[in-house]
Amino acid sequence: MVSVRVEDVWMLFGNVKALQGVDLEVREGEMVTLLGPSGCGKTTLLRVISGLYKPTKGKVYFDSEDVTDKNPWERNVGLVFQDYALWPHLTVYDNIAYGLRLRKVEQREIKERVRGVARLLGIEELLDRYPHQLSGGQQQRVALARAIVINPSVMLLDEPLSNLDAKIRINVRTEIRKLQKKLNITSIYVTHDQEEALVLSDRIVVMNHGRVEQIGTPFEIYYHPKTLFVADFVGQVNIIKGRINGMDESRHLIEVDSEIGRVLVSSDQDVKSSNEVYLIFRPEMVEVSKVKPREDNESTIVEGMIDAVQFLGNILRADVAVGEKRIRVELHNPLFREKFSPQDRVFVRIPASNIRILTG
């Protein structure tokens, strides 16, 4: 088990700045995902960590060892790619054994280790088959087995599930997480799928334009986004522009004049004295009712009209027009709630403690 440290890494391809001063630390045994939109530099960063790319500038350390100039095989990394990259002319057994043979491991030990990981991944029955005789999910399990059989110091996975259909994807991702925890392998996982990142990670690194926007636990990233980009990229969010009107110190509240009127926000957050602010809250963090709720000192009630309703099975999602602005709301267990239809007049209660303030 090793820790990985990336220090001020830059990667330029001609005049494309794929990475612009990335700093990152992955602890021993930790599972970290690199999350961000297409082209933000996730794959490039993974390749720099694997040794497939040498960075234009900056350093990569495994524990305290500087591995920046080392080749992938000298770093002992296990790689898993989107397209499996299995040898088509080799059986599953030989595909898994490949890395061990390269390392001149003894025949008897190869047999034991291949059978061991095959058992772990539930592919013992497939060892005599060729890759074209396997489903996508089975091929990806073989690719995983091949990566872990070498006892890698670090496992690097680049969108390993994107070629699988939705159900299999969920199964394999659960297996990856279990395996990673069981073997305690330091792992870095590239995805553009926020749900995958939230489910799999000890910590998520949100990237944008070759830079790290925020590093945090799934909870921190979802509930305490530090930038508008992170708030907007991960999950659904309402972003309301406003201006700080004043502080009510005794009630620990900030008053904000916003696009949806005067809004109360908890003052237990780090707000710079900037006037222009953005209020951020998730659709599931409000209450909606056709009956006006009682006013209180801890929330804001705004009146609006249902503009659109989507039934998603376990969730009812609605857009509520408040003046010129649309607020997205989500109700869970829609069966047990009031029925809402377009044109209904409703009241939206937004608890002050559920709103984050960002300053652009």
Ligand SMILES: Nc1ncnc2c1ncn2[C@@H]1O[C@H](COP(=O)(O)OP(=O)(O)OP(=O)(O)O)[C@@H](O)[C@H]1O
């Ligand atoms: N070998 C290369 N030569 C030139 N430009 C490259 C090369 N590899 C990546 N880039 C550019 O660097 C930027 C980052 O690419 P990268 O593949 O790391 O992004 P990504 O976040 O992994 O995207 P995706 O999710 O689409 O795979 C992009 O603008 C891309 O076009």
